[in-house]
Amino acid sequence: MDADIVCVGFGPATAGFLTALSKQLVNPDGTPAVESAVMPGMPPQVLCYERADDIGFGVSGVVTRGRGLRAAFPDLDPRQIPMAAPVTEEKVVYLLDPIGASRRSWTLRSADACIRAFGGLLPFQNEAVELPWSPSFLHKTGGLVLSMGQFMQWVGAQIQSTGAVQIWPGTPVAQALIEDHQVLGVRLLDQGVDKQGKPGEGFMPGMDIHAALTVVGDGPVGPIGQQLDAQFGLPEGHQVRDWAVGMKFVVDLPANSSLKPGTVLHTFGFPEPEIFGFFYVHPDRVASLGIFVPSWFDTPMRTAYRYLQHWMLHPYLWRHLQGGKLRSWGAKTLGESGRRGEPHLIGDGYARIGEGSGSTNVLTGSGVDEAWTTGTQLAESVLELLKAKKPFTRQHLEETYLKRRRASWVEAEGRIAEKSRDGFQRGVVRGMLGMALAGLTNGRLSLNGEPVPPYQRIPTIEQYYRGRIPEGEIQRLRKECAIKGVSLHGALMQRCGWPAIPYDGQLLVSHQDALLLGGKVQAPAGYADHVVFLYPELCERCGTKICIELCSGQAIAPGQGGVPAFDREKCVHCGACYWNCTQPTPGNPERMNIAFRAGTGGLHSAEN
């Protein structure tokens, strides 16, 4: 099939692109403002393929300054968007460890002891300190609290109502079509195949869509972005090594909740010092809350689900949550390399936008506004080229999109943020100081630390627990868990003082129950597995089996002969297994032993 423009993924970046583009393809009298090359006399044919089952099934509770969004919708009234609220109050809160199980450094322990000793002089209550001051670069004053799922549905409806573009959910793109360094379009995923991709009954090979421009907005772990990086490499000195997995719950707050819509809380310090938390309040007593587990969290126990529950049980948060009910949940990877992870943004026949193009600002913790704005910049450039009847060559995209992006606030702020998190490579306290330094000096100063691939950071389970759990006991627990077919982290965390989670069937539910909640994780039949263990022999020798421990959906479980088993029906498509794997592939130390390919299904909730 032929189109003029084909887009991969419908996230905020592509939404920004299509919002700006769709408004200007057709004149008010219905005639084409610019003409299609594949359907003469018609406006350009623009197609967008999204792998999730609907256009609002992304995951991320969001607070955003919304500069790009407000520029696109100058008359925006947040009440038009379900679950949206203007930001009313922002707090940054340091959480102490009320249990004594977290792995605090000597510095943090001393700080905690001082806070407890001189608590009367500080705003210290409920085992937490609300910082009396926070730097302005963290503020989202004048911004919005959004449910990403609801916002994407709202904006998708606006785009589709123009009739100028088509958005196809439930349609994963398998690969870009590349010939002689030129991207010629995309190929959709094969259907009617078995888990290994072998054709079966009802086989339908993925259709080829040829287009003059392919817009790649498939997010931080998107397969098309990965393919382009493998094909064209990264610019000199760039690397994609910093990541985080964000896991969130959407909660009905208890009836007596005093939290105002638009309240924004950011936490640090607990359950582990490296884990940051967020708590955003929507209208009608609903909140989005969760944690980020970063790649520089040097432990093989990277279970976001268990840590999220301990975080919620912290007295500072639990007083707001007790009596609440879980509505929905999800997890998603964040690309945290920012500007340093920027790939080649353009080439003959393609342009990259959004988080996969390195737009996320790691200093301000902001990705949506930046992603949206890069999409808008590309749309303006595409319109300029269409009107001038110039082809989408590298040179023309450089003179338009690249020029706009380099001159914009996304670039200027991305540069300030570029080295702001390097301090975290050598500890949390250093990391926080480095962020403050970079933020307060506009990026002129920062604390250094060379990002290394996550697998180089993770000790083995035996190394990590040395001095706390004897090796023999680890072996015994490992065997017991393997026999039961469960991950090891629960047993090890409990052994180190983390209490059992007091399940209440409402808000604190088992990981399995969360997966079953409302049938919100689904996997249509007839597609190949999208998570693949590339070299099974590496898995056999792997001591951490971190893919099992961290899996956000319990979709990776102990398997035969030491090779994990993948169950697509439980996968929430967070992509965390892709970058967390502890084994590099032979011949490519930047590539881990798990392939994360195009796939359907995943979360079935627009509340996220």
Ligand SMILES: Cc1cc2nc3c(=O)[nH]c(=O)nc-3n(C[C@H](O)[C@H](O)[C@H](O)COP(=O)(O)OP(=O)(O)OC[C@H]3O[C@@H](n4cnc5c(N)ncnc54)[C@H](O)[C@@H]3O)c2cc1C
């Ligand atoms: C828990 C969490 C909390 C966050 N909080 C905030 C916040 O408070 N403020 C903020 O500004 N940012 C926040 N972020 C970051 C923000 O969500 C991202 O920066 C933003 O979503 C990036 O937009 P994007 O369009 O570039 O990519 P994405 O949102 O990742 O969208 C990419 C889309 O492409 C689709 N796709 C992928 N592969 C394919 C394929 N092969 N075929 C078809 N479609 C495909 C995906 O399904 C997805 O819908 C948060 C992220 C998480 C995970």
Ligand code: SF4
């Ligand atoms: S996928 Fe990676 S982490 Fe998982 S068992 Fe294999 S080598 Fe280990």
Ligand code: SF4
């Ligand atoms: S298997 Fe699925 S749910 Fe589990 S970590 Fe990988 S992408 Fe996330």
